[in-house]
Amino acid sequence: MAKDKKPAAIGLQFDTDWQYAPSPESRDHIQLKEQYELFIGGQWVKPESGKYFDTINPATEEKIARIAEASKADVDKAVRAARNAYDKYWKNMSPKDRGKYIFRIARMLQEKAREFAVIETMDGGKPIRESRDVDVPLAANHFFYYAGWADKLEYAFPNRRPEPLGVAGQIIPWNFPLLMAAWKLAPALATGNCVVLKPAETTSLTALKLAELIQEADLPPGVVNIITGFGATGAELVNHPDVDKIAFTGSTDVGKIIQRAIAGTHKKVTLELGGKAANIIFEDAPLDQAVEGIVNGIYFNQGHVCCAGSRLFVQEGVYDTVVRKLKDRMETLIVGDPLDKNTDVGAINSASQLKTIQEYIRIGQVEGAEMFQNACALPKKGYWCRPTLFLGASQSHRIVQEEIFGPVLAVQTFRTVDEVIEKANNTNYGLSAGVWTDKGSKIFQVSSKLRAGVIWGNTYNKFDPASPFGGYKESGFGREGGLHGLGAYLRF
């Protein structure tokens, strides 16, 4: 009979004799080029600048490919290609046919799901479990959802004569590269717009693979243009006079720059910016499931989530229990090779983001919050950060006020409902929030008073193409997803 290994003190031991063997997802089936050009007018075009930059795997620090850097001239070329395609093909195409193209993209994305998932994980560092089960299927769903709307716009907006805007410039972040591309492209195309899309410089690859797919799907040339580069490239796109609409997802700082740049122009804009979401646990909450929600809220995608539940509020009576459960759960998180099917927390997206996170961890300690990190071993190469918890944080701490965009959770307690609402709203952001209680009425009571665009009840980080997403205050304006997402690309 097996031996009894009762731990000496009260406490559970998750570093067990029985370990999961490494289970890496195969990379044999993916096709990557050594060098990627710009996708303009349906062609792969060398950049006018002649400049390229490397994209690396943040888990190994190895170079994956060389990516073209688009200059002002390239941006201009792309916008002209989009305008040309808009006038020549897309504007006059029957909505039903536009829908067919989008359906085709959705189906092809499903067929190539495995390849996209592996590349997304290699380029961005997120666990394959997430890219396989969340990013890629959700991206395909967005195309399916909006494809269905393409020929039904009059029903979406009865008696309002919806018309496309023209050319949309879209700039997306590095945390959900493919999914954000889908969020941007699908509604723009369904409403009859043509697009110039710029992915983030650290994660261009899945957008470029999507360009290959779009080429294969035989979309009319120039309807979708994908140009790569840094912030300067994005700025050229924002400032281009022939762009009718800017859709941006990213940091609040850049959002403000964009807002200033387009002031006084005809350009419409939607901004989906940062967040510092409150995740609120009441005493009567289903605590074990709430702990899952906390973990999912802050450690999903290494905390690189604008709607991450980065401020945890726990009602006094269950504080000790919740913290105990949370610490135990953190010890079971597997941090490491993102391509391993058992990995829960992958690599930090870039060296500079890791530096930012580490700086905040230092600040949290200096501010006097009590730090806890799980005890897992980290790989030697690559950019890694242990799931981190700060207990005894307060509203005036920087780790509570500022978006860290990493796996760092600041924990506070509260006593009354009014108190937690006041504290939850006491932030310059307002993208999302979570409420956990066994009482349905309390969910509605609290969420009606929280100033946040998305509020989850007894769950967290749930996304659906039919559900609008967007923020209050410095989290931006405009909504993506659902009917709201269509409206952002139409004039009436």
Next chain:
Amino acid sequence: MSASKMISTFNPRHVVTIDQVGVEERVAKFKTRSIKKESKVAALKLALNMIDLTTLEGKDTEGKVRQLCFKAMHPHDALPGIPTVAAICVYPSMVRVAKKALEGSKIQVASVSTAFPSGQAPLQVKLDDTRFAVDEGADEIDMVISRGEFLKGNYNFVFDEIAAIKEACGKAHLKVILETGELCTLDNVRIASEIAMHAGGDFIKTSTGKVQPAATMEVTLVMLEAIRDFYYATGKMIGMKPAGGIRESKQALHYLVMLRETLGQAWMSNEWFRFGASVLANDILMQLVKEQTGIYQSHDYFSID
């Protein structure tokens, strides 16, 4: 000490609530763990060693019980280096036969009791049933709770009954079967788990195997979490036995993943975790042979007892 003198240490108002959707999501995550190669072999052996090989039929014969006992000691002699199962689980009338057949082995004899499977009998009958099984040599008693009284909200009745049976068990270990298939909600499963642990159960067990659904991962997770909280509150470890419906190795691996990530190292042995199953053993053997030879053999290569 009579049952009525036991003081209930259980307070339903202090029981944590359960969100079924959240439980289902957590379970789905356990199922995505990829268990391969040496990790799989180790888990299969561990699972085999955790089985309570069970026969609970009205038509059970002494011969069948003896055969099952031999199987328990020699699951598949063609394959060297595999463990025995943990225990044999039978009706009280077969305990003596099993005890004798297992002489010299470390395999335990578990007996169901308390008017298994319905539990629809007076306390005195249940006590006699239990004492008989213990006197016959049972090392472990698998009792059923009075689901009717539980669903009425008569928690004290359920508590007192378990406490009385525990007393009647003497040195035998007590497993308390909640029959979760009749408890309707996961909140009820949690409450029943708390009652069983506070009243003195050494193990909590999901099902008799006579009611559908029997063990599910959702129910088992709620019970494992109850065990975890009880351990933190009292320092006392309680064992867990999902029973019924676990027929395939893959399911057993999922349960072990769940056990590992919920309770950790201390519970990863048959002293603290059991599978109540019969056909599971042969499926594990088939997988173990496959891991060694690369070939799935047909059912005819594995003894059916």
